[in-house]
Amino acid sequence: MKQIHVAKHAVEAHLVRGFLESQGIRAVVRGEMLTSGWGELPADVCSVWIADDAQFDQASKLLVAFLKGTLARELGARSWQCPGCNEVLEGQFTACWNCGARRPANT
Numbered sequence: 315m316k317q318i319h320v321a322k323h324a325v326e327a328h329l330v331r332g333f334l335e336s337q338g339i340r341a342v343v344r345g346e347m348l349t350s351g352w353g354e355l356p357a358d359v360c361s362v363w364i365a366d367d368a369q370f371d372q373a374s375k376l377l378v379a380f381l382k383g384t385l386a387r388e389l390g391a392r393s394w395q396c397p398g399c400n401e402v403l404e405g406q407f408t409a410c411w412n413c414g415a416r417r418p419a420n421t
């Protein structure tokens with residue numbers, strides 16, 4: 315049993331566990347009892363463990379890619395600059411209100 319991820323809260327821990335299990339890797343969440351139902355408590359006690367040590371390296375690689383994807387989506391919600399007129403727009407807009415250009419897919 316190896317720890318692979320320390321989550322900020324139980325939701326994140328379960329997200330990670332669910333992802334790993336969808337990849338065929340058995341994982342468990344620990345520390346959940348300390349945080350569930352007490353949303354405002356410091357929740358750095360919630361962690362994800364790989365049940366089978368032999369799967370740890372594979373799990374680690376998958377998780378890095380998974381978290382990068384999550385991060386990319388978070389960044390995607392931030393402001394972006396219009397390629398047409400250089401207007402800076404809030405993350406929730408998918409097109410420029412100034413010139414109508416579509417938001418580039420890579421921002």
Ligand SMILES: [Zn+2]
Pocket residue numbers: 396397398399400401410411412413414415
């Ligand atoms: Zn524009």
